[in-house]
Amino acid sequence: MAGETDRAKLLTRRAALLGGGKLALFGALVGRMYYLQVIEAEKYATLAEENRISLRLLPPPRGRILDRFGEAMAINQENYRVLVVPEQARDLEGTLDAVGQIIALSDHERTRILREAKRRRSFMPVTVRENLTWSDVARVELNAPDLPGVIIDVGQSRFYPKAEKVSHALGYVSVVSEQDLTGDPLLELPGFRIGKSGIERVHDLALRGKGGNSRLEVNAVGRVIRELAREEGQPGAELRLTLDLALQEFAYQRLGEQSGSVVVLDVHSGEVLVMASAPGYDPNAFAQGLNAEQWRELVTHPRTPLINKCIAGQYAPGSTFKMMVALAALESGLITPDFRVGCIGHVELGNARFHCWKKGGHGSVDMLRGLMLSCDVYFYELARRIGIDRIAEMSRRFGLGRPLAVDLPGEKGGLMPTREWKYATYGSGWAQGESLIAGIGQGYVLTTPMQLAVMTARLANGGVAVTPRITHSVATGPRTETRPTPSFPALAINKANLAVVRKGMRLVVNEPGGTAYGSRLANPQWIMAGKTGTAQVRRITQRERDTGVKKNEELPWKERDHALFVAYAPEDNPRYAIAVVIEHGGGGSAVAAPIARDVMMETLRRDPTGDSARERFAQTNERAGGRAGGSG
Amino acid sequence: MIFGREFRPTLKRGGEMTLGEKIWHIRWTLVLLLAVIASVGFLMLYSAAGGRVDPWASKQMTRFAVGVALMIGVALVDIRVWLRHAYTLYGIAFLLLIAVDIFGHIGMGAQRWINLGFIQLQPSEIMKIALVLALARYFHGASLEDIGRPLFLVPPIALVFAPAALVMRQPDLGTAILLIASGGALFFLAGVRLWKFALVIVGSLAALPVGWHFLREYQKDRILIFLDPDEDPLGAGYHITQSKIALGSGGLFGKGFLQGSQSHLNYLPEKQTDFIFTMLSEEFGMVGGLVLLGLYVLLLVYAYAIAMSCRSHFGRLLALGIASIFFLYVFINIGMVMGLLPVVGVPLPLISYGGTAMLSLLFGFGLIMGVSVHRDLYFGRRGGVDD
Structure with missing residues (x-):
């Protein structure tokens, strides 16, 4: 019995110890509670909020781009797409396999998705596929419960209704590449596009707008429970360009299969009505994403569809340069309009012989006939007498040889050689023969079609230094900012001298025997003045001259002459200037001038200024009835 | 030797109680306390379902009612x-564990259940109680001198580790720990010298690397993640990280009933079962957690009081043993959700959703209450025959 009591006493003692131990352990739990819920409470409260609340960027709609009449050139379309959030998918590869069962994914697409997922933060969605058809959308939606992290989303994609016809001026938008990242969170949105070329690139920031924010409550699998707050962004600005979309389309179509460009300017304001470069490319394909093969085809195409030939194509101006030589000669005071040269088809200088385009020569020509017939010998003589520096100086004043600061990327400056330039570049002196060659717009001289159009406009407007502009106004929200027309400085050219050159240009088109007489305007009320040019791209040997110079049709495309034509109209009250350059097109009068004539006719027909012009036109042309109204 | 002997406890003092007397002696306040704790559970299950009685709270109430009966x-x-049939019950539970082990292998996976057609039987739950019964009986028949003999301790050690090993193979680390720890509590209460515990603990620590080898991959992961949950916050460490966020963000007074963002937006896993304490702490804060802990302490004190007022050694050991199991449930579960212990899958008693645990716990409390009802029965160490 004593043993029994001892046992009971021991049990009591042990039970007390055990109970005390349990209380101590509970005490540890309380301590832990205190640590988590009081000391660290704030930290965990923040973490819980971070869990609960997801900030979502609201991409602003990209601003539309309109032509001068408000016609849409670049708009946004609805675009159904599949996105995946890597963080929520957990097993991204497995999820892609599952998605691949519904919409076939190529290996190429898979690697792109995995690469993007690695690059972005894991909660940022990655585009799986865009531009889904309705049936694909429905099938993905149906399988959504088995596809964690997969979202269907309606995005906006850029659409260019006239596609390749305005491709170079507008440019295109494309996916954001690594070097484009500036810290703007919008750029990290899946499928976000930014302007990569043309107007889309130059005005990208304005067109892009500002992103809004949405504070969402989300659950553990990312499903949105409700929206807590919303901050609207700023939609992208609406751009209005000076281009006339219908005229642009006309010009592009008129270029047809040729590789070339057309520029039409308002001679007083410098507004660019047409900037057509052919062949174009489809900017919609860029917005949707090109594959490697499409890209290679565009880059290696012999007719360079990616290049805006209007501002980035540099050509010897050929005979279209003769106005500059003539004006430089007159302004120098060394030459009068009556100065005559006898053309026997060539002229000798030292050992070299310089040929006129017309075998056998033009006989005795003065300045007006020299321009009208485009006599090379006459301009050889002018160039020899006044020298290259006077010619270069005059050309510069008319906008050649330097970039014009057009509102577009990739503009080239052309080249206007001087003695100084020759020495700096080649380390040798200027040879007089090089002046002769430059006198007919060959040799070192290079110009862009835009520069030729500006030169023509400055001739037409009486020597005012207009510069081209393509952006008419930028409308951000309710505020429209119109780019003011700058007051252009006068070039201080003697009006009488200018009148001589302009008269010469009138004769080219309107006098029988003029090199562009065949391309005079069909409407006798309007008179166009212009100048042809044919720029040689190969050297003609003496042997070939002896046996007969090969015709362009006999040559491979790459060796044919460039065909050029510049013009303005109406001659009595100039309003529009045009420059047409057809690469390897052949003769300026045969190929470029007819295109310029047709585009100029259409330009005048669509001219919205003054009813009188329209009435005159309506009397003589049954196709009358252009669009009324519009902007200046 | 003890197994071979004829063992028939007889009534030493006082006559047989009538059914009415027994019912009179039932501690109705204990029933009330259990009902209060269970009601906290119903409330949390209602919240876990997003403010609905279905699917959890309603079923849990039914189970509780059945359990109380x-x-x-x-x-x-x-x-x-219970004393007479303690070994028989243990034997049955052990056979069932072996059966589960065999069928589990046939089933090519972890199997803890035996389907008896009308009920899913979980032998490890039965074993928890059977082990306490068997050990209580064994030590009931032991004198202090017996306890002092090392060889005497070999059979009860086998009683503890044999089922623990089987359960570990299922694999159910939580229950294995529970069996070993509650067995240890009974050894301690029986009066085994402390240095012997020290010896076993040191020995176990030495054997730990070997034991590690026997753990399944996911169990190893759980322990590694317990040691450093931030290593893989979106993978397996996700549960414990989110649980700590939920607890911590609850603060002192909580976010309010039905307002726990972590719980209701599903960041918290298993909120109706293993992590229900987290949800309670998120919605009612540290104050809510302390109230529940206080209720548990009250329940334990009650069980201790019952044990100490019992005249028989068997009764005291039984009540204290059951109370220890109950304590271990609470401690392991709460320690686990607070990141103090590895995630081993132990429910919070009377609160977590789940039928088997509820029934086995109430069965255990039935035994404690039985000890209370029969507290004045005295029967000797050898079945009450010789003293």
Whole structure:
């Protein structure tokens, strides 16, 4: 019995110890509670909020781009797409396999998705596929419960209704590449596009707008429970360009299969009505994403569809340069309009012989006939007498040889050689023969079609230094900012001298025997003045001259002459200037001038200024009835 | 030697109680306390379902009602019956564990259940109680001198580790720990010298690397993640990280009933079962957690009081053993959700959703209450024959 009591006493003692131990352990739990819920409470409260609340960027709609009449050139379309959030998918590869069962994914697409997922933060969605058809959308939606992290989303994609016809001026938008990242969170949105070329690139920031924010409550699998707050962004600005979309389309179509460009300017304001470069490319394909093969085809195409030939194509101006030589000669005071040269088809200088385009020569020509017939010998003589520096100086004043600061990327400056330039570049002196060659717009001289159009406009407007502009106004929200027309400085050219050159240009088109007489305007009320040019791209040997110079049709495309034509109209009250350059097109009068004539006719027909012009036109042309109204 | 002997406890003092007397002796306040704790559970299950009685709270209430009936039924059984059949019950539970092990292998996976057609039987739950019964009986028949002999301790050690090993193979680390720890509590209460515990603990620590080898991959992961949950916050460490965020963000007073963002937006896993304490702490804060802990302490004190007022050694060991199991449930679960212990899958008693645990716990409380009802029964160490 004593043993029994001892046992009971021991049990009591042990039970007390055990109970005390349990209380101590509970005490540890309380301590832990205190640590988590009081000391660290704030930290965990923040973490819980971070869990609960997801900030979502609201991409602003990209601003539309309109032509001068408000016609849409670049708009946004609805675009159904599949996105995946890597963080929520957990097993991204497995999820892609599952998605691949519904919409076939190529290996190429898979690697792109995995690469993007690695690059972005894991909660940022990655585009799986865009531009889904309705049936694909429905099938993905149906399988959504088995596809964690997969979202269907309606995005906006850029659409260019006239596609390749305005491709170079507008440019295109494309996916954001690594070097484009500036810290703007919008750029990290899946499928976000930014302007990569043309107007889309130059005005990208304005067109892009500002992103809004949405504070969402989300659950553990990312499903949105409700929206807590919303901050609207700023939609992208609406751009209005000076281009006339219908005229642009006309010009592009008129270029047809040729590789070339057309520029039409308002001679007083410098507004660019047409900037057509052919062949174009489809900017919609860029917005949707090109594959490697499409890209290679565009880059290696012999007719360079990616290049805006209007501002980035540099050509010897050929005979279209003769106005500059003539004006430089007159302004120098060394030459009068009556100065005559006898053309026997060539002229000798030292050992070299310089040929006129017309075998056998033009006989005795003065300045007006020299321009009208485009006599090379006459301009050889002018160039020899006044020298290259006077010619270069005059050309510069008319906008050649330097970039014009057009509102577009990739503009080239052309080249206007001087003695100084020759020495700096080649380390040798200027040879007089090089002046002769430059006198007919060959040799070192290079110009862009835009520069030729500006030169023509400055001739037409009486020597005012207009510069081209393509952006008419930028409308951000309710505020429209119109780019003011700058007051252009006068070039201080003697009006009488200018009148001589302009008269010469009138004769080219309107006098029988003029090199562009065949391309005079069909409407006798309007008179166009212009100048042809044919720029040689190969050297003609003496042997070939002896046996007969090969015709362009006999040559491979790459060796044919460039065909050029510049013009303005109406001659009595100039309003529009045009420059047409057809690469390897052949003769300026045969190929470029007819295109310029047709585009100029259409330009005048669509001219919205003054009813009188329209009435005159309506009397003589049954196709009358252009669009009324519009902007200046 | 003890197994071979004829063992028949007889009534030493006082006559047989009538059923009415037994019912009179039932501690209705204990029933009330259990009901209060269970009601906290119903409330949390209602919240876990997003403010609906279905699917969890309603079922849990039914189970509790059934469980209370079972508990009272158990309480009315003479504790000498439990003493007499303790080894038999243990033997049955052990055979069932082996059966589960075999069928589990056939089933090519972890299997803890035996389907008896009308009920899913979980032998490891039965074993928890059977082990306490068997050890209580073994130590009931032991003198202090017996306890002092090392060889005497070999059979009860086998009683503990044999089922623990089987359960570990299922694999169910939580239950294995529970069996070993509650067995240890009984050894301690029986008066085994502390240095012997020290010896076993040191030995176990030495064997730990070997034991590590036997753990399944996911169990190893759980322990590694417990040691450093931030290593893989979106993978397996996700549960414990989110649980700590939920607890911590609850603060002192909580976010309010039905307002726990972590719980209701599903960041918290298993919120209706293993992590229900987290949800309670998120919605009612540290104050809510302390109230529940206080209720548990009250329940334990009650069980201790019952044990100490019992005249028989068997009754005291039984009540304290069951109370220890109960304590271990609470401690492991709460420690686990707070990141103090690895995630081993132990429910919070009377609160977590789940039928088997609820029934086995109330069965256990039935035994404690039985000890209370039969507290004045005295029967000797050798079945009450010789003293």
